[in-house]
Amino acid sequence: MEVKSVAMEVGTTVVVKPIVPDVAAIITAITGVTAFAAAQGLTYPLISLVMERRGVPPTISGLNSGAYAMGLAVSTFTVGRLTQVLRGDYLIVLSLIGCACCLALFASFDPLWLWFVARFALGFFASIIFVLSETWLNTACPNSLRGRVSGIYGMGLCGGFAAGPLAITFFGTNDGLAFASLSGYVTLVAFVTFLLGRYARTHPHRGATGEVLKFLGKAPLLIIMVSTFAFADVAAISTMPIYFVRIGHSATFAAASVTALALPTALVQPAIGWLLDRTSRFAVASCSSFVAGASYLAIPFMSSELGILSAFGVMGAANFALYTCALTMLGDRFSGGSLVAGSAAFTLAYATGCAAGSSITASAMELIAPVAGPIAAGIILLTFTCVTIVDAFVRRNNKT
Known part of the structure; x- marks a missing residue:
């Protein structure tokens, strides 16, 4: 299929903007961010509940949440450099796999220090998914459809965040099954994202440091x-x-x-x-x-x-x-x-x-x-x- 696009000059760089949507790229971006949102929606309440059950002081639990926020912040300053090394859609897939590994660590290991490392890494990988999915979404759709596509993206983000805690209802908080189930789901999404990305006509742009x-x-x-x-x-x-x-x-x-x-x-x-x-x-x-x-x-x-x-x-x-x-x-x-x-x-x-x-x-x-x-x-x-x-x-x- 021929790609219909329009070129515009931004500074010294010519950027090609599509005038028809790249449907495969849009679906891929929304699928990836929905998985990220589900992981975030689960970990916020579940980690707090597990730590409370283990008698961890609220201050330590709060610091663990801070480790996630720290991962988000650090990632925002490194994602531009990472896109210079690896293509953006591949980074999304690797970050989904990274999130799945972090969730598996929560399910398999109990040491508190490891949970801090995993929470930081989860924030780091989730931020990459978030940033590059947004970039890909805006790259893949024309301005005439941008609001509606953003609305569907927002629906996926909200829906994932709301669906994540359902794993607690089905699997409880005692034996790590909630973490393990979501880890498997995110791994599956990574595989689907890789397959869909092969049909996309656009890719997330490279960032500058x-x-x-x-x-x-x-x-x-x-x-x-x-x-x-x-x-x-x-x-x-x-x-x-x-x-x-x-x-x-x-x-x-x-x-x-x-x-x-x-x-x-x-x-x-x-x-x-x-x-x-x-x-x-x-x-x-x-x-x-x-x-x-x-x-x-x-x-x-x-x-x-x-x-x-x-x-x-x-x-x-x-x-x-x-x-x-x-x-x-x-x-x-x-x-x-x-x-x-x-x-x-x-x-x-x-x-x-x-x-x-x-x-x-x-x-x-x-x-x-x-x-x-x-x-x-x-x-x-x-x-x-x-x-x-x-x-x-x-x-x-x-x-x-």
Whole structure:
């Protein structure tokens, strides 16, 4: 099949952009990131539960989570150099195999120090999958379809994260079967990714070393958008269940809130992608942050459990739409090696936002009152809404 594309000059480099989608590449990227999300969705609760059962102090458990975040951060600064050594699609396959090996280590060995090494390596490999899948996705689709493709990508990411913990339900936490089952699944995805990649017409671009920090100055609003999403997202996953229990709801309700968050978030993303292709992408981002922020602020004033879960689901869908918007606008504005740097910068921004979201909302609940947790997250989202509106006015005035 003949590849239809259009060439554009970026600096001194000619970058070929497709005008028809590379379906094989898009499917491969979404499959890989879904596996990454499932691994992340499993390890976050399962490792904490296993350590709690073994009597590991919460501080040590928290440091183990920090090892994963450290792996994410280190990977963002090395992925550009790695793409100079090996083609991006091969790196995705090797990273999937690396994730499978880390999960197998959790299933087979008990020494705590080894779990720290495996958690760091899991973050390192997962970050490579995340960065290069985003890059490949934006390389493989034309701008006219970019929003819808990003929406499907977001649905896979959310769906994988929600499906990962199901392994705990089926296999429990005692004998490592949950880790082993997911290790086998990720290995299978690596094999499928390798086969699908052979039919792809495009490949992830090579990145340049030292470009991640430079990118932060090229697209500060996109970086802030991803950080805001991460702040509110981790607050929803880690802080809000605690908030629900502290204001008198049952632990079952707190657990159900995560499901109520994940399902609509995954299902709504294709519709968000459609809006991104049909309307102003900055307008979608502004409306999404406003709806998410208003939903966060409304939850403390609700008494009906059904109403709370409904508002929580709306908040999750609108908040994740910020990431779908950022991913779409990244591919719209950048190409070539800048896509690799941008995706790596997004990962770094996500890690930073997560760290801030979990610490600030948890501290607000401890120092002020439980209600301060959702209010803090809502204020952050509404502040970002104001930032996007001001930015739109500035850009309009500059054009005139």
